[in-house]
Amino acid sequence: xxxxxxxxxxxxxxxxxxxxxxxxxxxxxxxxxxxxxxxxxxxxxxxxxxxxxxxxxxxxxxxxxxxxxxxxxxxxxxxxxxxxxxxxxxxxxxxxxxxxxxxxxxxxxxxxxxxxxxxxxxxxxxxxxxxxxxxxxxxxxxxxxxxxxxxxxxxxxxxxxxxxxxxxxxxxxxxxxxxxxxxxxxxxxxxxxxxxxxxxxxxxxxxxxxxxxxxxxxxxxxxxxxxxxxxxxxxxxxxxxxxxxxxxxxxxxxxxxxxxxxxxxxxxxxxxxxxxxxxxxxxxxxxxxxxxxxxxxxxxxxxxxxxxxxxxxxxxxxxxxxxxxxxxxxxxxxxxxxxxxxxxxxxxxxxxxxxxxxxxxxxxxxxxxxxxxxxxxxxxxxxxxxxxxxxxxxxxxxxxxxxxxxxxxxxxxxxxxxxxxx
Numbered sequence: 576x577x578x579x580x581x582x583x584x585x586x587x588x589x590x591x592x593x594x595x596x597x598x599x600x601x602x603x604x605x606x607x608x609x610x611x612x613x614x615x616x617x618x619x620x621x622x623x624x625x626x627x628x629x630x631x632x633x634x635x636x637x638x639x640x641x642x643x644x645x646x647x648x649x650x651x652x653x654x655x656x657x658x659x660x661x662x663x664x665x666x667x668x669x670x671x672x673x674x675x676x677x678x679x680x681x682x683x684x685x686x687x688x689x690x691x692x693x694x695x696x697x698x699x700x701x702x703x704x705x706x707x708x709x710x711x712x713x714x715x716x717x718x719x720x721x722x723x724x725x726x727x728x729x730x731x732x733x734x735x736x737x738x739x740x741x742x743x744x745x746x747x748x749x750x751x752x753x754x755x756x757x758x759x760x761x762x763x764x765x766x767x768x769x770x771x772x773x774x775x776x777x778x779x780x781x782x783x784x785x786x787x788x789x790x791x792x793x794x795x796x797x798x799x800x801x802x803x804x805x806x807x808x809x810x811x812x813x814x815x816x817x818x819x820x821x822x823x824x825x826x827x828x829x830x831x832x833x834x835x836x837x838x839x840x841x842x843x844x845x846x847x848x849x850x851x852x853x854x855x856x857x858x859x860x861x862x863x864x865x866x867x868x869x870x871x872x873x874x875x876x877x878x879x880x881x882x883x884x885x886x887x888x889x890x891x892x893x894x895x896x897x898x899x900x901x902x903x904x905x906x907x908x909x910x911x912x913x914x915x916x917x918x919x920x921x922x923x924x925x926x927x928x929x930x931x932x933x934x935x936x937x938x939x940x941x942x943x944x945x946x947x948x949x950x951x952x953x954x955x956x957x958x959x960x961x962x963x964x965x966x967x968x969x970x971x972x973x974x975x976x977x978x979x980x981x982x983x984x985x986x987x988x989x990x991x992x993x994x995x996x997x
Contacts, residue, residue: 578835582843589817590847596813604806604855605862612798612872626654629675630668632661637684642748643677661722668724675737676724683719687752695756721745795863795873800956801929803859804949807852807891808920811899814848815912818903837991841984845896852892853885860884876960883959883966890976891952897983898948904987923947951975 590596631647633640647655656673658664664676721741725734863875877884899916906912924930926940927949933941944950955972958964 578839579842579846582835582840583846584843586817586844586847590813590851593813600810600813600851601855601858604802604809605858607806608798608802608859609862609866609870611802612795612867613870627652627675628654628656628673629677630656630658630664630673631676632658632664632678634661634681635679635683637682639684639687639748639752640679643679643744646744647677664724668726671726674726674729674733676722677741678722678724680719680721683721686717686719687749688756691749691752691756695753795867795875796960799859799863799875800960801953803856803888804891804927804952804956805920805924805929806855806859807888807952808895808898808923808949809917810848810851810855810892810895811902811920812913812916814844814896814899815903815906815916816909818844818900819906819909819912823908838984838988841900841987844900845893845984848896848899849889849892852895853888856885856888856892880959880963883964883969884956886966887952887955887959887969887973890973890980891948891955893980894948894952894976894983897980897987901983901987901990904991923949926950928953948976948979951979 629647631644633644644655644657647653653675658667661678664673664678667673668676723738723741725737860875860877860881864877868874902912902916902919906915926936926944927933927947928944929949933944933950936944951972955969955976958969958972962968
């Protein structure tokens with residue numbers, strides 16, 4: 576135990592004398608999480624609070640067009656501008672002045688009413704509800720097309736959601752027109768409402784939660800755990816560089832002359848850098864709790880969650896330390912350890928869901944994400960923040976993180992011992 580503490584003290588002295596390294600370890604992750612959260616939260620608010628500018632050309636001037644205009648104006652999503660020229664609409668959309676342009680075709684209301692009236696008359700005549708002494712040939716009417724012009728820069732998902740919304744709106748108008756035609760044929764009193772045209776089926780969004788109140792994830796709850804993991808795993812760079820410097824300076828050779836095992840040397844490094852990871856995590860929590868509300872960001876809620884959060888951070892730190900010990904053992908120079916370590920952490924973050932949610936990845940990448948320790952840690956953090964789980968439910972993820980630490984450290988020890996066999 577004395578040798579282990581002495582090794583840890585040595586690492587502490589080396590790290591504490593590197594002021595620049597400490598700034599990178601503690602300040603840069605904080606700036607990163609603040610910047611990313613501000614960007615994402617601003618994007619979220621722009622979608623929720625700012626209306627999407629759209630432009631509309633009404634060539635119909637009828638009842639259907641008026642219903643479409645009424646629905647668009649009553650929506651909280653759109654800022655509507657009317658225009659008379661379809662060509663001008665195309666130019667404005669192409670130049671990015673508007674994200675969406677809608678062109679309502681001529682005679683839409685007239686032709687729809689005529690088509691519905693003919694269909695209703697035919698149905699009632701078949702059932703004998705009205706007399707149809709003179710057979711009538713249905714009028715050949717062209718299918719009406721509501722044109723949607725989209726800004727080329729808009730995302731495919733946005734286009735689909737807009738098309739779906741407008742399609743539902745038009746379908747509801749068609750249904751109401753059919754009901755109205757039936758009512759005009761059945762009753763002589765136009766004010767009598769014999770059909771209920773309001774939607775019978777509605778949708779309610781519910782987020783399952785173990786607690787009494789549904790918890791809706793926000794930008795803070797997503798970014799604090801994600802970028803904390805990114806920062807924790809980036810400690811493999813100073814850790815591996817520290818080990819490479821000791822090898823190049825002859826420190827490891829001097830240590831071999833003492834009755835100290837390589838496992839003890841690695842244990843001292845693990846204690847110090849694991850402490851660094853936990854301090855990083857604590858600083859991230861403090862930023863989320865106290866600084867984010869000042870910046871207008873959602874406050875991080877950690878009430879009743881701190882013990883489990885630090886347990887997850889502890890095992891995530893172990894996994895990062897194990898990877899750093901392995902890289903520092905194998906690498907022969909800083910030119911090997913630094914670029915490889917930085918690139919590898921970025922790859923682990925990318926496939927682990929830190930940047931892009933795993934569910935949005937292709938099937939192959941979703942399967943590959945299960946191999947990333949960042950994905951295990953991120954899922955564990957989400958379990959605590961968003962799903963209010965207990966320690967038992969966290970066991971699969973933290974067990975994988977612990978196993979990763981054990982395997983990487985064991986490989987580092989075996990590699991070192993075989994390489995230095997006499």
